[in-house]
Amino acid sequence: MQTVRQLSDLRDAVSGFRGAGERIAFVPTMGALHDGHMALVAAAKLAGQRVVVSIFVNPKQFGPNEDLAKYPRKEQADSRMLADAGVDLLWVPPVEVMYPDGHSTNISVSGVSEPLDGAARPGHFDGVATVVAKLFNQVKPDIVLFGEKDFQQLAVIRRMVADLDFDIEVRGVPTQRDDDGLALSSRNVYLPAEERAAAVALPRALGVVAKAIEKGEDAEAALAAARASLEAAGFEIDYVELADAETLGAPVADKPRRLLAAARIAGTRLIDNIAID
Structure with missing residues (x-):
């Protein structure tokens, strides 16, 4: 598995996949991986010749009183899990690469983002839509896989992809649960x-x-x-x-x-x- 942290290296790797005519399946994550994430990776391996996973704890989707600082970060363990699962490329951009000085563009998906978590966490889905749109432009996947546990997030991404004409298939993967029924998180x-x-x-x-x-x-x-x-x-x-x-x-x-x-x-x-x- 190749791990890249700079956009130029990511683009070189993606260009190589594209040049070989290979279909790219993409799994965006914030790390601290568990069996729910690995179910997405397994589905991605069935959907494309190349599997790309990103790990980025996105500050734009955390509110001022939320858990950005203590959100679990386990890059070494995550990397081992992904390599063992046969992932081809791991994209781990630093914050300054994802949001360089002067970054001032945000994406807002009205309607589907407004009730439920949108009302409980103002601005959250603007941060989600913005980072996912950037990831789509960086990785240029053919198919992207999201877990249905974050069902409103999945609905927001589907709306954004349709509205902005991204040529990407968005596929939901059923929620993975512990033995007692609690959704993995x-x-x-x-x-x-x-x-x-x-x-x-x-x-x-x-x-x-x-x-x-x-x-x-x-x-x-x-x-x-x-x-x-x-x-x-x-x-x-x-x-x-x-x-x-x-x-x-x-x-x-x-x-x-x-x-x-x-x-x-x-x-x-x-x-x-x-x-x-």
Whole structure:
């Protein structure tokens, strides 16, 4: 696996892939890799002849009171995992390479970015859209893979790709979960043992709501019951909502829906979502 930190080296490597007529599959990450990330890498290996992974903890998507400084950074361990998985190229740009002096362009994707995490974390998705657009222009992939755990992020990227005419296929990969059902996340390492055991209440509550809605029970009553159960388990809730799976606005009859939640336990913010049949 080749590791590059300068844009000129990245472009040379990508040009070599392109010159050989090889299809490039790309997995953007912020590092602290786990089995969820490696599922994206495995899907990328099936989708392209060359696999490129980026590791960049993007300061633009963290708010002033969020965890940028303590976000886990494990580049050496991450690099070993990616090399063992057969990744061809690792792109690890320093902040000054990604955002050089004078950088003043930001991308905002209205609509789909505004509810849920957009309301709870103002400016977050502007930072996501900006860095992902830059990564797309740097790596020039044919296909990019994102985890469905960050479902609103996936929806924002799909909207941006369509609106800005990126010639890239965006593919979602199902959420990877621990044995007890908790969605894998780099932030799970923050949880003390007792709170980690309690955190499983989040996916369980969503599962109860999903079954109730699919049986035709009142959605608002089921959502209210889920919020109450999570608060009883020690969570501080940002949202537990049912939304249209494409726009993330109000659910529409006969269109795919998504149940989404974000809540904090022991100061750690967890997100999860479930598709509603």
